[in-house]
Each structure stands twice: as structure tokens, then as C-alpha cells.
Amino acid sequence: MTADDYIQPVLHTLNPHVSVDCVVFGFDRSALHVLLIERKREQGDLRIKTALPGDLVWEDESLDEAASRVLKELTSLEGIFLKQFRAFGDPNRVRDVKDLDWLSSFREQPQARVITIGYYAFIRMSDFEPEASSFASRVFWQDIHSIPNLAFDHNQITEEAIEVLRADFENRKAGFELLPEKFTLSQLQSLYECILDRKLDKRNFRKKVLKENLITPLPEKQTGVLHKPAQLFELSQHG
Amino acid sequence: MTADDYIQPVLHTLNPHVSVDCVVFGFDRSALHVLLIERKREQGDLRIKTALPGDLVWEDESLDEAASRVLKELTSLEGIFLKQFRAFGDPNRVRDVKDLDWLSSFREQPQARVITIGYYAFIRMSDFEPEASSFASRVFWQDIHSIPNLAFDHNQITEEAIEVLRADFENRKAGFELLPEKFTLSQLQSLYECILDRKLDKRNFRKKVLKENLITPLPEKQTGVLHKPAQLFELSQHG
DNA sequence: ACAAAAGTGTTCGGGATACACCCATGC
DNA sequence: GCATGGGTGTATCCCGAACACTTTTGT
Structure with missing residues (x-):
């Protein structure tokens, strides 16, 4: 045409x-x-x-x-x-x-x-x-x-x-753009909880998102926090 | 206002x-x-x-x-x-x-x-x-x-x-309006198959829809068919 | 008797839920 | 040493998938 x-x-x-x-x-x-x-x-x-x-x-x-x-x-x-x-x-x-x-x-x-x-x-x-x-x-x-x-x-x-x-x-079609580039699993859980408006179980949540392969661990941890520093993650390529 | x-x-x-x-x-x-x-x-x-x-x-x-x-x-x-x-x-x-x-x-x-x-x-x-x-x-x-x-x-x-x-x-949000008032489970399955564009297993399908309570059996069966007549159903109230 | 569709149960694997304790750090 | 959030495993239940034979009717 x-x-x-x-x-x-x-x-x-x-x-x-x-x-x-x-x-x-x-x-x-x-x-x-x-x-x-x-x-x-x-x-x-x-x-x-x-x-x-x-x-x-x-x-x-x-x-x-x-x-x-x-x-x-x-x-x-x-x-x-x-x-x-x-x-x-x-x-x-x-x-x-x-x-x-x-x-x-x-x-x-x-x-x-x-x-x-x-x-x-x-x-x-x-x-x-x-x-x-x-x-x-x-x-x-x-x-x-x-x-x-x-x-x-x-x-x-x-x-x-x-x-x-x-x-x-x-449906995992949207929302991850809200996260910072590097984030902890607790931050991710907090995002889920804010959007879905309910509390989630920490262990079950971690099992689920780690199995989905949507996020990748970085060779890095939090610093400067007054508790055990958390593993940092990023979104996987291709989404 | x-x-x-x-x-x-x-x-x-x-x-x-x-x-x-x-x-x-x-x-x-x-x-x-x-x-x-x-x-x-x-x-x-x-x-x-x-x-x-x-x-x-x-x-x-x-x-x-x-x-x-x-x-x-x-x-x-x-x-x-x-x-x-x-x-x-x-x-x-x-x-x-x-x-x-x-x-x-x-x-x-x-x-x-x-x-x-x-x-x-x-x-x-x-x-x-x-x-x-x-x-x-x-x-x-x-x-x-x-x-x-x-x-x-x-x-x-x-x-x-x-x-x-x-x-x-x-998501069961729409589609049942396509059925006739009285229908058999096979007709319902055929509707699902047409909309979803794939074949479904008869036994699993029946178990699932009967458990969902979206349909109610009528005290009636098919007549005039040249095989075992099927149970007729209607959509449940409130649906 | 035959053709045609109706009807029926069990097994298996995976995902969701519920639940409690130890760990690493900064102060 | 204590406060703070980080991190971990097991048992149970329910759902979806796979799978084959008997039953009832009309001709």
C-alpha cells in the first residue's frame, strides 16, 4: 500500500x-x-x-x-x-x-x-x-x-x-517498570503488596518469583543498612 | 447533583x-x-x-x-x-x-x-x-x-x-449468552472448544464445569436423537 | 446387531498455602 | 548484646492433565 x-x-x-x-x-x-x-x-x-x-x-x-x-x-x-x-x-x-x-x-x-x-x-x-x-x-x-x-x-x-x-x-503483563534498577526481594514483595492490596507470605513469595525467572541475582548486596544486607536483583533480559 | x-x-x-x-x-x-x-x-x-x-x-x-x-x-x-x-x-x-x-x-x-x-x-x-x-x-x-x-x-x-x-x-466473565436455553454438556464443551480453539478432555471438562455451579441440571433429557439421550442443563440463576 | 454419542474414576505432578526459626550487620 | 530485617524448608491440599471402557437409544 x-x-x-x-x-x-x-x-x-x-x-x-x-x-x-x-x-x-x-x-x-x-x-x-x-x-x-x-x-x-x-x-x-x-x-x-x-x-x-x-x-x-x-x-x-x-x-x-x-x-x-x-x-x-x-x-x-x-x-x-x-x-x-x-x-x-x-x-x-x-x-x-x-x-x-x-x-x-x-x-x-x-x-x-x-x-x-x-x-x-x-x-x-x-x-x-x-x-x-x-x-x-x-x-x-x-x-x-x-x-x-x-x-x-x-x-x-x-x-x-x-x-x-x-x-x-x-497476568504478569505489566508493572515491573515501577521497580528501581537494582532491588531486593523485599522491595519486590512490597510492590506486589501495594498493587494487589494484600499481605503475602515471605517464603512463598520468594519461591514463586525465583521460579519464574523474571529476575536475576546480581553479584552485589545492599550496603549501609542496619541489618543483614540483602541480595540485589535486576529484571531478567527479555522480560 | x-x-x-x-x-x-x-x-x-x-x-x-x-x-x-x-x-x-x-x-x-x-x-x-x-x-x-x-x-x-x-x-x-x-x-x-x-x-x-x-x-x-x-x-x-x-x-x-x-x-x-x-x-x-x-x-x-x-x-x-x-x-x-x-x-x-x-x-x-x-x-x-x-x-x-x-x-x-x-x-x-x-x-x-x-x-x-x-x-x-x-x-x-x-x-x-x-x-x-x-x-x-x-x-x-x-x-x-x-x-x-x-x-x-x-x-x-x-x-x-x-x-x-x-x-x-x-475468566468466566462472558460468553455463556451464546448457549441455547437448554443445552447438553457436549454442547457446552463444543462452545468452549470453539472459543478457545482447542480440544478439551470430556471427563475433565465435565468435572470442572459441574464443580463450578454455573449450570444446573434440568429434569429433562434430549429426545429424538439416535444415540443415548443426554441430560439437559440450564445456566444457574445469578450466574 | 450396529452406529452414535453419553457417561463415568483414578493416578500423577505442580502450584498455592500455612507456618517458625536462625543469620548477618550496625550501633 | 540487641534491634532489625534477611533468609530458609516441609507438609498439605486442590487443580489440571492423561487416559478407556460401558451404557442407552434409534434404526
């Missing part, structure tokens, strides 16, 4: 009806967090609105490209693997009056009906110091147990992302 | 950028099928185009509502449970020249970039004689192993629906 098989795409312009929203998970050895942003407002306007990083898609980019671009624009994060998990299309999802005024400050058609495609991603919190871009006034981590009221239906989107994360994690 | 909390929705008008497509599965005791349609064209135009039932969404309906409505308009099927499984947003997905002419016959903005939300559903083939509506010239079942070339990216959408169906079925 060649370029001649396609009619010309429209020019580089925003689609006012389709957006993407990104639920970015981070893990800091004790709790799961999601990345939230506050949008810049006009000078002097002190009302704040917290939201997931998200925005309209361009007419000539795919949804996956839009998610990567939006995440980069709002948080400076680049090269993150984002996975689509579901579409949200309630006709009133962006029509609550509590959001209108705020929305008007950065959308040309604030009352347009917008469906949004939810994406989730993982990053190592230690590798990333949230940094606001020109489009966001603040970017920060929030523990998933204390998410504030968010814009639109972003609380619902976050909840569903957590559910999908749990399901994918149990 | 009252009606005053929402700004007024736009009038009843189509959103030219968002559509839904429905992958409807049927089962006839030996193979899985999907429901396909051919759109009506002008009199005398013999070129045909086969597609999944799907169309643009209205500005004031949810995606779920749109999927139900579109399915009803194109196939007369009503009251079917449809499950969203993913969004498709390649900017060129409706821009192949092979589709343009055909698309022009029923879309006002045939060259608009459209993202679509895929839904899947199950029905008992025995309960449904496909019936073309005023919008479709033909509605028919097609074995999933011999799907013809479809419009746009509908082949890809169908493939992904089958994958999701398999995954959901293995």
Missing part, C-alpha cells in the same frame, strides 16, 4: 471531540502513586483544579501518539510505554458547571462533547522528579489512597486504571 | 469524529460466527462493501447507548449486552481510497478523521434470524475462520474482539 492509496489527511489541527488522559503510576517502596497536574491559569486567579495529564488529540496523530505527546507536554516525561485501557464517553462528562470556567481557560470549544481515551503507564519514582512544563503550573505525585477531587470524571478514570493495573499485573 | 449543575447539551446532532463498531458473536453448535452487514447503495450500483455494524455517535448519547442504537438500526437486534473493548484511532483508518467512495454514500464528511470504539456482544444464533433494516441491504453470519475483506480496519477490530473474547471467557 503506498501513499497514493490514502486521501490527504487534514492539516495539523485539534480534534475538539477526542482527548486522551494518562494515569501514570509510580512506586516509592511503600505506596503506589499517580501523577497529577494543575493547569496554569491567568495571573491572580487562585482557584485551582487538579487533573490527570490529558488533552485533545491532533487530527493527524494516532491515539497512542497523542498520549505520548500530551504526557510529554504536561510533565516532560518522554519515552514511557503507555497502554490504552478504555474509552469514556458519557455525554456530560465535561459538562459539569464546576469544570466549565476552568476548561474555558485552555479550550477553544469548552462546551463541546469530548470522549476521552484512558491510558496508563509506569515509571520509577526515583528516576523522575516531577517538573511542570509550560502548560502546567504544578506536577506532583499523589498516593492512590488519598486522591483529591479531580476535574471531570478523572476520579473514575483513575479508579478504573487501578483495576486494570491489578488485572494486568496478576 | 441536579440538572442545573450541567450546561446545556448540544442539540441532537452527529459527532463526525467518533463512531462505534459492534462485533456480535453467535454460536451454532459447531463454530463461532460474527454478524456482518452490507450497506445499501444507490440503485444499480453493484459494488458491495461488507463491514461490521457501526456508525457515528450522537452528541447527546453515551458510547454504550450509541452501540445499542447502531446495532438496532442496522440489524434489528435489541436489548443485547454490549461490552466496550478498545478504541481504534489510527489517523488513516478511514482514509484508504478503497473505502472513500462507499463511505461517501452515507457520511456527510467522508474524509473526516474518525476514531471508533469497539464493542462486542453475544447472542444465541438460534434465537435470531438476521434481518436487514432500512440502513443495511443485507445482514448475515460469517464463520470467524472465513471473514472476507471488510471496510476500514474492521478486520483488525474483529481480530482483537476475538482475542478479548477468549481472555474474558477464560
Whole structure:
């Protein structure tokens, strides 16, 4: 199939009806967090609105490209693997009056009906110091147990992302990106416990993950801890 | 929250950028099928185009509502449970020249970039004689192993629906709607084999499904078969 | 009697669960 | 020497896989 098989795409312009929203998970050895942003407002306007990083898609980019671009624009994060998990299309999802005024400050058609495609991603919190871009006034981590009221239906989107994360994690399809490069088995267990939200038996857990060959021991141990130093591991190649 | 909390929705008008497509599965005791349609064209135009039932969404309906409505308009099927499984947003997905002419016959903005939300559903083939509506010239079942070339990216959408169906079925989240009201264990096994695409052991299969309590024996047996008549079962309540 | 599908039990291996004590280090 | 988390093995149960013969009906 060649370029001649396609009619010309429209020019580089925003689609006012389709957006993407990104639920970015981070893990800091004790709790799961999601990345939230506050949008810049006009000078002097002190009302704040917290939201997931998200925005309209361009007419000539795919949804996956839009998610990567939006995440980069709002948080400076680049090269993150984002996975689509579901579409949200309630006709009133962006029509609550509590959001209108705020929305008007950065959308040309604030009352347009917008469906949004939810994406989730993982990053190592230690590798990333949230940094606001020109489009966001603040970017920060929030523990998933204390998410504030968010814009639109972003609380619902976050909840569903957590559910999908749990399901994918149990199928070993995702989640290991949250670990530091070198980690101990206790840290790994803590990640499992945070995501699955329950305690696991230490001996059984170790037997299981060691048999799976997903992790490889390093010729290295922890240092500077005030107890028996732990063996360090890394993720196996090929995953 | 009252009606005053929402700004007024736009009038009843189509959103030219968002559509839904429905992958409807049927089962006839030996193979899985999907429901396909051919759109009506002008009199005398013999070129045909086969597609999944799907169309643009209205500005004031949810995606779920749109999927139900579109399915009803194109196939007369009503009251079917449809499950969203993913969004498709390649900017060129409706821009192949092979589709343009055909698309022009029923879309006002045939060259608009459209993202679509895929839904899947199950029905008992025995309960449904496909019936073309005023919008479709033909509605028919097609074995999933011999799907013809479809419009746009509908082949890809169908493939992904089958994958999701398999995954959901293995988690017992979906699929039993495909069975007739009364069925034998062999029919149930055949459904499993068609969906999972592999043979199962009869004795192990029976042990497993009987233990799960998802089905209940009826005080009834097959009649008129030229072999030992089988016990009939129905799905358990609450299921 | 024959054809056709229904129906039925046992064995084996692997994975999940439950559970308690000694070890290496820093202070 | 003590506080702190690191590290280890065994017994049990349940589930999934493999496997072959008898039973009931219609013709």
C-alpha cells in the first residue's frame, strides 16, 4: 500500500471531540502513586483544579501518539510505554458547571462533547522528579489512597486504571517498570503488596518469583543498612 | 447533583469524529460466527462493501447507548449486552481510497478523521434470524475462520474482539449468552472448544464445569436423537 | 446387531498455602 | 548484646492433565 492509496489527511489541527488522559503510576517502596497536574491559569486567579495529564488529540496523530505527546507536554516525561485501557464517553462528562470556567481557560470549544481515551503507564519514582512544563503550573505525585477531587470524571478514570493495573499485573503483563534498577526481594514483595492490596507470605513469595525467572541475582548486596544486607536483583533480559 | 449543575447539551446532532463498531458473536453448535452487514447503495450500483455494524455517535448519547442504537438500526437486534473493548484511532483508518467512495454514500464528511470504539456482544444464533433494516441491504453470519475483506480496519477490530473474547471467557466473565436455553454438556464443551480453539478432555471438562455451579441440571433429557439421550442443563440463576 | 454419542474414576505432578526459626550487620 | 530485617524448608491440599471402557437409544 503506498501513499497514493490514502486521501490527504487534514492539516495539523485539534480534534475538539477526542482527548486522551494518562494515569501514570509510580512506586516509592511503600505506596503506589499517580501523577497529577494543575493547569496554569491567568495571573491572580487562585482557584485551582487538579487533573490527570490529558488533552485533545491532533487530527493527524494516532491515539497512542497523542498520549505520548500530551504526557510529554504536561510533565516532560518522554519515552514511557503507555497502554490504552478504555474509552469514556458519557455525554456530560465535561459538562459539569464546576469544570466549565476552568476548561474555558485552555479550550477553544469548552462546551463541546469530548470522549476521552484512558491510558496508563509506569515509571520509577526515583528516576523522575516531577517538573511542570509550560502548560502546567504544578506536577506532583499523589498516593492512590488519598486522591483529591479531580476535574471531570478523572476520579473514575483513575479508579478504573487501578483495576486494570491489578488485572494486568496478576497476568504478569505489566508493572515491573515501577521497580528501581537494582532491588531486593523485599522491595519486590512490597510492590506486589501495594498493587494487589494484600499481605503475602515471605517464603512463598520468594519461591514463586525465583521460579519464574523474571529476575536475576546480581553479584552485589545492599550496603549501609542496619541489618543483614540483602541480595540485589535486576529484571531478567527479555522480560 | 441536579440538572442545573450541567450546561446545556448540544442539540441532537452527529459527532463526525467518533463512531462505534459492534462485533456480535453467535454460536451454532459447531463454530463461532460474527454478524456482518452490507450497506445499501444507490440503485444499480453493484459494488458491495461488507463491514461490521457501526456508525457515528450522537452528541447527546453515551458510547454504550450509541452501540445499542447502531446495532438496532442496522440489524434489528435489541436489548443485547454490549461490552466496550478498545478504541481504534489510527489517523488513516478511514482514509484508504478503497473505502472513500462507499463511505461517501452515507457520511456527510467522508474524509473526516474518525476514531471508533469497539464493542462486542453475544447472542444465541438460534434465537435470531438476521434481518436487514432500512440502513443495511443485507445482514448475515460469517464463520470467524472465513471473514472476507471488510471496510476500514474492521478486520483488525474483529481480530482483537476475538482475542478479548477468549481472555474474558477464560475468566468466566462472558460468553455463556451464546448457549441455547437448554443445552447438553457436549454442547457446552463444543462452545468452549470453539472459543478457545482447542480440544478439551470430556471427563475433565465435565468435572470442572459441574464443580463450578454455573449450570444446573434440568429434569429433562434430549429426545429424538439416535444415540443415548443426554441430560439437559440450564445456566444457574445469578450466574 | 450396529452406529452414535453419553457417561463415568483414578493416578500423577505442580502450584498455592500455612507456618517458625536462625543469620548477618550496625550501633 | 540487641534491634532489625534477611533468609530458609516441609507438609498439605486442590487443580489440571492423561487416559478407556460401558451404557442407552434409534434404526
